[in-house]
Amino acid sequence: MANIALDKPRSRKRATSFAASGGRPRSLTASIVIYASVALFALWVLLPVWYLVVSSLITPAQLGIKPFPIVPSSITFDNYWSVLTGDTGSKGFGSTDVGSRLLPAIGQSFFVSSVLVILNLLIAGHAAYGLSRYPFSGSRLFELSIIISRVIPAIAIIGPFFVAFRVMGILNTPWALIISYNVFTLPLAIMILKNYFDQLPREIEEAAKIDGASRMQTLWIIIVPIAKPGLVAAGVLIFLEGWSEFFYSLVLTNQLTVPPLLAGFQSVQQFNWNSLAAATVMSMIPPVVLVIIFQRHVVGALTAGAVK
Amino acid sequence: MKTTDSAGKRGTGGLDRRAFLKAGGATALATIMAPAFAGRAQAAYSGTLDMLAWDFQPDTIKTLVAEWTAKGNPAVNVAVIPNLGYSPALQTRLRGGDAIDLYYNFAYNSQKFIDQGWAAKLNGLPGVDDMVADMFESARAAHVNAAGDIISAPYFSAVHMMHYNDRMLKEAGIAAAPQTLKEVYDASKILKDKKIVESPYVAYWVKEFCEEYLHTYLLNEGITAFDTAGKPVFADDAKTEGVFEWWQTMYQEGLAPKSVLSDDPGKLSNQMAQGDAAFFVLHHYFLSSIRSLGGKESANVMQGPIGGANHTFQIGEVLQLGEIGDEERRNAAWDLMKFYGWKDSAGKFTVFNQWAKAAGLAAPYPGFFKDPDVIAAFPDYYDLPLISKTFETGSKVVPARTLPWYPDFQAKVGDVVHALLLGQATPKKTVEDLTAAANSAQKGRSL
Helix, strand or coil, rough: CCCHHHHHHHHHHHHHHHHHHHHCCCHHHHHHHHHHHHHHHHHHHHHHHHHHHHHHHHHCCCCCCCCCCCCCCCCCCCCCHHHHCCHHHHHCCCCCCCCHHHHHHHHHHHHHHHHHHHHHHHHHHHHHHHHHHCCCHHHHHHHHHHHHHHHCCCHHHHHHHHHCCCCCCCCHHHHHHHHHHHHHHHHHHHHHHHHHHHHHHHHHHHHHCCCCCCHHHEEEEEHHHHHHHHHHHHHHHHHHHHHHHCCHHHCCCCCHHHHHHCCCCCCCCEEEEHHHHHHHHHHHHHHHHHHHHHHHHHHHHHHCCCCC | CCCCCCCCHHHHCCCCCHHHHHHHHHHHHHHHHHHCCCHHHHHHHHCCCEEEEEECCCHHHHHHHHHHHHHCCCEEEEEEECCCCCCHHHHHHHHHCCCEEEEEEEEHHHHHHHHHCCCCCCCCCCCCCCCHCCCCCHCCCCCECCCCCCCCEEEEEEEEEEEEEEEHHHCCCCCCCCCCCCHHHHHHHHHHCCCCCCCCCCCCCHHHHHHHHHHHHHHCCCCCCCCCCCECCCCCCCCHHCCCCCCHHHHHCCCCHHHCCCCCHHHHHHHHCCCCCCEEEECCHHHHHHHHHHCCCCCHHHEEECCCCCCCEEEEEEEECCCCCHHHHHHHHHHHHHHCCCCCCCCHHHHHHEEEHHHEEEEEHHHHHHHHHHHCCCCCCCCHHHHHHHHHEEEECCCCHHHHHHHHHHHHHHHHHHHCCCCCHHHHHHHHHHHHHHHHHHHHHHC
């Protein structure tokens, strides 16, 4: 009891010192400024999304009204209905059968992105673990070269891919995309996972080694479970990259996935913004749901190593 | 590239009931009449053809092609990709060895594709001379180069026209829709001064599209931009600077809205439909867009000629035939091309009629405008005789636009014109910059 009584003033003293070092509660003004800034930033980010959602819920004539109706006086689900039924032709130009193609394209995008995630986590997981735990002479340069491969423009390398896939007979299939997307998703996954593995304590691996575990056993039994947040984060980002990719899909397939299909709403000089907005909102649902489910892991893994 | 949704497979899935029954009936008829078709070229080819198009009503494309197939012709694999990115995708595919028998192309690519061996000259193919002879004389130079090579067939054509709000003009006391650049300026000034509309004139002046307006406005003033050899002769015409002065003044004086440098045609059509603008110069078929929007002023928007005693600009995109070694396959692909870019075997403009119904697109053939089906396809608010007359005598194509160096020039026009509009360059400097851009494009052109 005496010890406890003696401890109390010490704790108070610590708290006082903590406050003096900058840990005291913020003033009301500072809080208002911070929250206003955050709200402004959120508005900046979310306004285009809101514009998109509103555009999908109004008629083409309402879309042209000035100022743009941020809160529309009336809404319609006709745009969604017309996209789903394929009846987009009578209200504008461009695609008329997009409804029959949108859902299959969402399915193909989901398949391509999911397979890509599995493949990338397998390959990049091993590569990143190796780079983290077994650095070799020039490994830093090797890491940099992996990153640099991300900056090569798609148009520079798509030609050889096209020829190879034509010979293999896999053009206009998901496999053409799964293989080619590795060019830009693998470096991303390796970067994220290597950074994450660097933060994991080595002592636990050494203990496993003493207990007789092989390197691969250590990786699969010890590291993978504790690296789950990093793996999830890398997986989500790979999924989003695969989901939103346009150019490879444009050249290697005939609108197999969502982005080139949505681009089809823009004809030569004609646009059907309302239908495009409705189709875009629908195609955003799977990745948004995915990010919402795993957002905690994504943020955690991306900031891993930021505070040591 | 082979596709999984060939026309043949779409027989019960992608076609509507009527088209399916028509196709089925025609196939049955073709089977019975097979001996009668024995001598026709397309019957000799038993394989399938590959066609690539951009995403403008792909279901209509497939239905049309299926109708052609149903007449005893080969099945066609129709692949569709978006218009956005079409050119690099098409070139990558052709360079990568993809065998495409017939494809949509931008007119500015047509000669380059011939030079690269990706597209075939049409000279000597059965009926091609009749097709060219059937065109408006004004349109021929877009498909036949200076050497006499027939390089393409029309996919669609259009003419730049003046869309104007008749009610606003009457309210302002303007007797007739303006036609010359000066008349457009004067009328816009009156409308603005009388506060009938704040920024009366809109046009699709984004960087990528300024090149079309360059030709439209030069032709309006009777200026030839390039000679037959592709030399930029607009610089030699004293009136050219005046065109750029007009262009700059329209923007600087607020007669065109400040946002017009980035507005898309959908927004511009809507501005006309809502009464936020009184004049809109662009392809004739934008009248469909303005009217179908159903805005409070949509019904007051009419269409008139521009250029006065001079000309307006005639544009269009094209079809090209792939380089096909097999003669029977080539003949079959050419037969499909004739059907798609000219007339069907019964002499009807079946395909163009569909595009007229879909979006008011036109074909550069006098017969097109006389076809009762076509006349019925255009809504009443179109003055078809005016559009036909504009094709015939009131418009010109710019043959230089099909030359291989032209896309390089085209890419630079937007920057030069925007500098003019923003007051960063004088009209004189704009003439110099555009001349330099044309010369450098011709000298430095490489694939």
